Amino acid sequence: MAPRKGGGGGDAWRTPLRWIAWALALLSIGAAFAPMSASFTRGLHLALVAFGLLEAGIALGHARRGAFFAYAAIVLLANPIRPFSFAPQIWRLFHGAAGLWFAAVHLPGRS
Numbered sequence: 001m002a003p004r005k006g007g008g009g010g011d012a013w014r015t016p017l018r019w020i021a022w023a024l025a026l027l028s029i030g031a032a033f034a035p036m037s038a039s040f041t042r043g044l045h046l047a048l049v050a051f052g053l054l055e056a057g058i059a060l061g062h063a064r065r066g067a068f069f070a071y072a073a074i075v076l077l078a079n080p081i082r083p084f085s086f087a088p089q090i091w092r093l094f095h096g097a098a099g100l101w102f103a104a105v106h107l108p109g110r111s
Contacts, residue, residue, distance in 0.1 A: 017055075021106040024051055028099030032092040041091065045078040048098055052078070055105075067105060074098050 024047060031044055056071035077084060077094060086094070 017058075018106045020051060021055075021102040024048065025099040025103035025106075028095045028102065030099075032096035032099070036088060036091065042080060044095065045080045045083070048078040049075050049080060051102070070101055074101070 027044065028048065031040070034040075052071045052075040056068050056075065059065075059067035059071060078098070
């Protein structure tokens, strides 16, 4: 397949990133209502941090400052290296909010 002319790459990654974002959104929103074991929470936070870092870089590259700060907040709060210690209710709210953010940013028609 010949490369496209005119630059503007990155569209090929839009669909896989959307699927990953929606999968993490469903997992995060589901985690707000599911029992929270330590290993599940650690794995969810690792996934949130990995995807949040990727999306923060993309947002920074597209000059979307608000989205960058939202992703940076998700990465900071879900940090698995030096985790925060919140009450379970706060973690449930955080997981729900992160899931809603991932889903809302990747709605069809948004660029």
